[in-house]
Amino acid sequence: MRRVVWSELDKTQRELLLQRPTRNLSAEVRGNVQAIMEDVALRGDAALRALTQHFDGVALDDLAVSAAEMAEASESLSLELRDAIEAAGSRIEAFHNATRPRSVIVETAPGVTCERISRPINPVGLYVPAGSAPLPSTALMLTIPAALAGCSNIVLCTPPRKDGSVDPIVLAVAARIPGIRVFKLGGAQAIAAMTFGTASVPRCNKLFGPGNSFVDEAKRQAAQRSDGPAIDMPAGPSEVLVIADAGANAEFIASDLLSQAEHGADSQVFLLSESAELLDAVSAAVDRQLETLPRREIASKALEVSRLVQVRDLQEAIDISNDYAPEHLILALRAPREWVDRIQSAGTVFMGDWTPESLGDYCSGSNHVLPTGGAARAWSGLSVASFMTSLTLQTATSTGIANIGPCAVTLAEAEGLEAHARAARLRLAALP
Amino acid sequence: MRRVVWSELDKTQRELLLQRPTRNLSAEVRGNVQAIMEDVALRGDAALRALTQHFDGVALDDLAVSAAEMAEASESLSLELRDAIEAAGSRIEAFHNATRPRSVIVETAPGVTCERISRPINPVGLYVPAGSAPLPSTALMLTIPAALAGCSNIVLCTPPRKDGSVDPIVLAVAARIPGIRVFKLGGAQAIAAMTFGTASVPRCNKLFGPGNSFVDEAKRQAAQRSDGPAIDMPAGPSEVLVIADAGANAEFIASDLLSQAEHGADSQVFLLSESAELLDAVSAAVDRQLETLPRREIASKALEVSRLVQVRDLQEAIDISNDYAPEHLILALRAPREWVDRIQSAGTVFMGDWTPESLGDYCSGSNHVLPTGGAARAWSGLSVASFMTSLTLQTATSTGIANIGPCAVTLAEAEGLEAHARAARLRLAALP
Numbered sequence: 001m002r003r004v005v006w007s008e009l010d011k012t013q014r015e016l017l018l019q020r021p022t023r024n025l026s027a028e029v030r031g032n033v034q035a036i037m038e039d040v041a042l043r044g045d046a047a048l049r050a051l052t053q054h055f056d057g058v059a060l061d062d063l064a065v066s067a068a069e070m071a072e073a074s075e076s077l078s079l080e081l082r083d084a085i086e087a088a089g090s091r092i093e094a095f096h097n098a099t100r101p102r103s104v105i106v107e108t109a110p111g112v113t114c115e116r117i118s119r120p121i122n123p124v125g126l127y128v129p130a131g132s133a134p135l136p137s138t139a140l141m142l143t144i145p146a147a148l149a150g151c152s153n154i155v156l157c158t159p160p161r162k163d164g165s166v167d168p169i170v171l172a173v174a175a176r177i178p179g180i181r182v183f184k185l186g187g188a189q190a191i192a193a194m195t196f197g198t199a200s201v202p203r204c205n206k207l208f209g210p211g212n213s214f215v216d217e218a219k220r221q222a223a224q225r226s227d228g229p230a231i232d233m234p235a236g237p238s239e240v241l242v243i244a245d246a247g248a249n250a251e252f253i254a255s256d257l258l259s260q261a262e263h264g265a266d267s268q269v270f271l272l273s274e275s276a277e278l279l280d281a282v283s284a285a286v287d288r289q290l291e292t293l294p295r296r297e298i299a300s301k302a303l304e305v306s307r308l309v310q311v312r313d314l315q316e317a318i319d320i321s322n323d324y325a326p327e328h329l330i331l332a333l334r335a336p337r338e339w340v341d342r343i344q345s346a347g348t349v350f351m352g353d354w355t356p357e358s359l360g361d362y363c364s365g366s367n368h369v370l371p372t373g374g375a376a377r378a379w380s381g382l383s384v385a386s387f388m389t390s391l392t393l394q395t396a397t398s399t400g401i402a403n404i405g406p407c408a409v410t411l412a413e414a415e416g417l418e419a420h421a422r423a424a425r426l427r428l429a430a431l432p
Numbered sequence: 433m434r435r436v437v438w439s440e441l442d443k444t445q446r447e448l449l450l451q452r453p454t455r456n457l458s459a460e461v462r463g464n465v466q467a468i469m470e471d472v473a474l475r476g477d478a479a480l481r482a483l484t485q486h487f488d489g490v491a492l493d494d495l496a497v498s499a500a501e502m503a504e505a506s507e508s509l510s511l512e513l514r515d516a517i518e519a520a521g522s523r524i525e526a527f528h529n530a531t532r533p534r535s536v537i538v539e540t541a542p543g544v545t546c547e548r549i550s551r552p553i554n555p556v557g558l559y560v561p562a563g564s565a566p567l568p569s570t571a572l573m574l575t576i577p578a579a580l581a582g583c584s585n586i587v588l589c590t591p592p593r594k595d596g597s598v599d600p601i602v603l604a605v606a607a608r609i610p611g612i613r614v615f616k617l618g619g620a621q622a623i624a625a626m627t628f629g630t631a632s633v634p635r636c637n638k639l640f641g642p643g644n645s646f647v648d649e650a651k652r653q654a655a656q657r658s659d660g661p662a663i664d665m666p667a668g669p670s671e672v673l674v675i676a677d678a679g680a681n682a683e684f685i686a687s688d689l690l691s692q693a694e695h696g697a698d699s700q701v702f703l704l705s706e707s708a709e710l711l712d713a714v715s716a717a718v719d720r721q722l723e724t725l726p727r728r729e730i731a732s733k734a735l736e737v738s739r740l741v742q743v744r745d746l747q748e749a750i751d752i753s754n755d756y757a758p759e760h761l762i763l764a765l766r767a768p769r770e771w772v773d774r775i776q777s778a779g780t781v782f783m784g785d786w787t788p789e790s791l792g793d794y795c796s797g798s799n800h801v802l803p804t805g806g807a808a809r810a811w812s813g814l815s816v817a818s819f820m821t822s823l824t825l826q827t828a829t830s831t832g833i834a835n836i837g838p839c840a841v842t843l844a845e846a847e848g849l850e851a852h853a854r855a856a857r858l859r860l861a862a863l864p
Contacts, residue, residue, distance in 0.1 A: 080842055081842060081843075081846055084838075084839045084842035084843050084846075085843070087836075087839045088839055088843060091540040091541060091544075091836070094538055094540050095538045095540050095546040098536050098538045099536050099548050102534075104530050104531050106526055106527045106530045106797065108523040108526050108527050108796060108797035109523060109797075112523075112791075112796055112797070114527040114796055114797040114798045116531050116815070117772070119775075119776050119777065121809065121810050122776075133847050133848045133849065134847070135847060136843070136846065136847065137843055137847065169846055205809045205810045206810040220656060224652060224656055226666070226668075226805065227806070229810065230807070230810035230811055234658070236658075249862070251858055252855070252858060252859060252862075255851060255854050255855035255858050256855050258851035258854075258855075259849070259851045259852045259854075259855045261851070262849060262850070262851040262852070263849075289851075289854070293850055293851055294848070294850050295848075295849070295850065295851070299851065336827075340549070340825065343551075343823065344551050344554075345551065345821065346823055347823070347824075348823065348824040348825070348826065349823060349824070349825045349826070350826055351825060351826065351827040352827060352828075352829075353859075354828045354829055354830050354832060354833045354859060355826055355827055355828040355832075355833070356833075356840075356855035356856055356859060357852075357855065358840045358844055358849075358852040358853070358855045358856050359544075359826065359828055359833065359836060359837070359840050359856065360824075360826050361840070361844075361852060362839065362840045362843040362844065362852075363836050363839045363840050363843065364540060364544055364546055364826045364828065364836065365538065365540035365541075365544070365546040365826070366546045366824040366826050367824070371821075373658065374659070375662070376821065376823075377553065377637045377821070378553050378637045378638040378661065378662035378821065379662055379821065380821045380822040380823070381822070381823075381824060383548070383822065385817075389777065389803075389808065389809070389810065389811065389812045390812040390813075390815065391775070391778055391779070391780065391781060391808075391812070391813075392779075392780040392781070392792075392798040392799070392813060393772065393780070393781045393783060394780065394781070394782055394783065394787055394791065394792050394796045394797070394798050395768075395783040395784060395787055396784075396786045396787040396791055396796065397784075397786055398786050400786060400787075401786045401787070401788075401791065404519070404523070404791060404795050404796065405791070406516075407516045407519045407520055407794065407795045408788075408790045408791050408793070408794045408795050410512055410513060410516035411513075411516050411517070411520060411568070411569055411794040411795065412790055412793075412794065414513055414516075414568065414601055415565050415566070415567060415568065415569065416565045416726070416727075417565065417691070417694060417695075417727070417790075418694070418725055418726050418727065419687060419690035419691045419693070419694040419721075419725055419727070419731065420691045420694070420789075420790040420793060420794075421790070422687045422690070422691075422721070423684070423687035423688050423690075423691045423788035423789065423790045424788055424790050424791065426683055426684060426687050427684060427785075427786060427788060430681070430684075
């Protein structure tokens with residue numbers, strides 16, 4: 001990993017260092033995605049079958065996963081894996097349940113109440129990728145908050161394998177949610193199906209889940225349509241930024257950097273420390289651990305765009321992190337709690353030596369669908385609220401409008417909106 | 433207003449009836465907006481000055497509103513208006529403050545905690561339109577939740593008048609927020625300025641506020657950029673759906689329909705009732721009230737695409753409303769509370785005879801920046817949370833990783849992500 005000293009860089013070099021590796025989204029990719037979207041909008045299931053044959057190499061009669069396939073999948077899993085799924089699921093449920101939106105009612109004036117209530121979004125469309133590896137953990141992170149939100153109409157798309165089956169672990173996770181409908185669809189065609197609806201696949205009001213650049217582009221195109229679905233967040237390559245002090249464990253940190261790097265060749269990892277010794281030790285540990293890593297080719301590519309950064313002090317490290325707004329932030333510090341108030345932008349934060357990123361990826365309870373590419377400056381990770389809308393209710397009694405009606409009249413007149421003023425005045429004149 | 437009986441319509445006629453009037457967004461408008469965006473990205477303030485001269489007919493040296501202008505504006509207002517702004521502001525503050533995101537901490541396993549905390553987004557960019565009328569109430573609805581969120585870097589753009597000044601009421605509202613920076617910019621060029629940043633205008637991480645079709649298109653183009661800002665929601669023409677029973681007051685309802693209709697020629701209003709007599713009475717009242725309405729030309733155009741719909745019963749009316757997902761829903765019912773649980777999608781709901789839409793537009797306490805065009809199916813109105821991100825924190829002690837580390841190892845192995853498994857295994861092996 002390349003090593004730099006932050007104080008020796010000028011402004012341009014600093015900006016370059018923190019630049020994300022751009023997904024090379026050519027006009028050709030955009031055009032291909034657009035063609036897929038149009039094809040599915042026009043020909044529905046016929047287009048989905050043709051595209052699945054073309055991209056996934058399998059001819060499917062039925063795009064939907066059957067109840068029998070769901071049941072079989074669960075049974076095919078080892079007891080250990082089934083237990084791990086349940087244990088992770090129950091912790092994810094516990095945390096997500098605690099962050100559910102709560103109803104609020106406020107009397108804003110005598111006789112006037114304002115309330116906020118929440119409603120599940122229906123149907124919702126979930127996408128679980130299966131590129132270099134299927135990701136059943138993503139199925140947990142999407143289905144659990146959807147179910148807690150009360151979504152009754154949940155659609156899940158995940159790519160089929162060449163034999164026409166779907167990863168059994170993903171199916172076993174989906175099978176935890178009563179009534180969910182799973183479809184053997186991947187890539188832009190899956191997003192198109194949930195955007196427009198076909199004879200098989202319901203049209204969805206909001207789309208969720210990570211994906212490759214085709215999936216991301218399809219979600220962006222879907223969201224841009226005036227009648228299109230909402231999307232959870234823009235998706236991009238995964239990334240981690242680690243801030244470590246001199247007391248941190250170099251082997252632990254190396255394993256965390258490699259956890260991120262093995263996700264994809266376009267992943268990005270940073271280690272920031274004031275300790276040159278620690279940076280040396282981590283660099284050596286990364287090289288050593290990399291040798292025996294099955295996905296070392298992918299990880300090596302990611303490490304090429306990754307950096308070890310020597311900083312002056314922890315405050316400088318926090319400043320850099322706030323500027324970068326990482327998806328994952330690890331505080332490998334003796335006293336991480338002292339720095340929390342200074343963190344402005346990050347998807348999720350891992351505190352101390354005993355909290356590797358992989359805990360949050362799988363089973364600590366927090367969600368791993370998080371804003372990437374700097375989107376953490378304005379977006380948040382998934383939660384139950386992502387699967388709900390909030391509505392406000394307002395109720396004025398005759399006393400209420402007597403109290404605040406004149407205020408509405410004054411402001412409406414100031415805006416030159418006479419009908420608005422009248423709606424209040426008519427009622428004020430009719431008060432009992 | 434045209435009258436229809438819902439049960440007499442077939443599926444296609446029902447869909448047509450509930451179709452929104454589309455903003456005629458030609459490829460030309462899209463191209464014009466794109467050209468404006470590129471011009472501002474390239475030439476910054478010089479482009480802003482040229483575009484303001486072209487569209488607003490005024491040559492500005494300084495795009496920023498000065499402290500002196502802010503102070504003068506407040507002083508120029510009548511005492512009555514100043515009081516109304518403060519009264520409305522305090523109720524909006526009370527309700528928005530009660531709906532602030534709260535921190536949550538959960539122990540998901542012995543030695544493992546997950547937390548959610550919130551952070552203000554900075555800088556945020558607010559847009560206050562001033563088309564047929566300046567909208568100081570929109571300035572209240574944008575600035576108050578931004579300030580409550582703790583945003584310290586708030587930018588507000590609003591179009592200049594031909595004399596180079598800005599609506600004094602909008603300025604007086606802005607002046608309530610310490611440190612806010614107001615710019616004399618309107619239309620797509622305002623959105624472009626906050627998207628890219630210029631020498632005068634800060635680049636913003638999220639853009640808020642309604643606008644005409646140019647503003648909406650510019651926000652969509654900004655959000656589509658991979659390095660672009662987030663946006664609050666897609667913006668479209670305003671709309672109301674009223675559900676009334678036989679006991680409702682026809683004059684009140686007519687005034688509510690006209691409140692909405694006077695917003696713009698592309699506004700849409702619906703009245704649904706099982707009572708033919710009420711529909712007759714409202715139709716007559718609308719015609720009568722329209723005669724003396726200053727904005728009757730605008731309102732008449734909106735009424736052309738608006739409908740009185742006779743329904744079989746209240747459940748049918750609620751079903752139609754849920755399908756339409758109105759921005760504003762008025763329940764002019766004897767027992768509105770009984771129907772709340774059945775409402776699935778709406779921006780905001782007005783309960784009973786004494787709660788006209790104009791109360792919510794100005795001063796009940798709820799926000800009037802709401803999802804339009806059916807977006808209420810997946811989007812919510814503005815709240816303090818719209819101006820914040822939420823981060824999760826997770827902390828495992830050595831006990832914590834001893835408890836849940838093996839679960840992470842099992843799931844990582846199932847996904848074939850060895851570095852993820854190792855990050856947990858290394859720590860489990862090093863446990864004290």
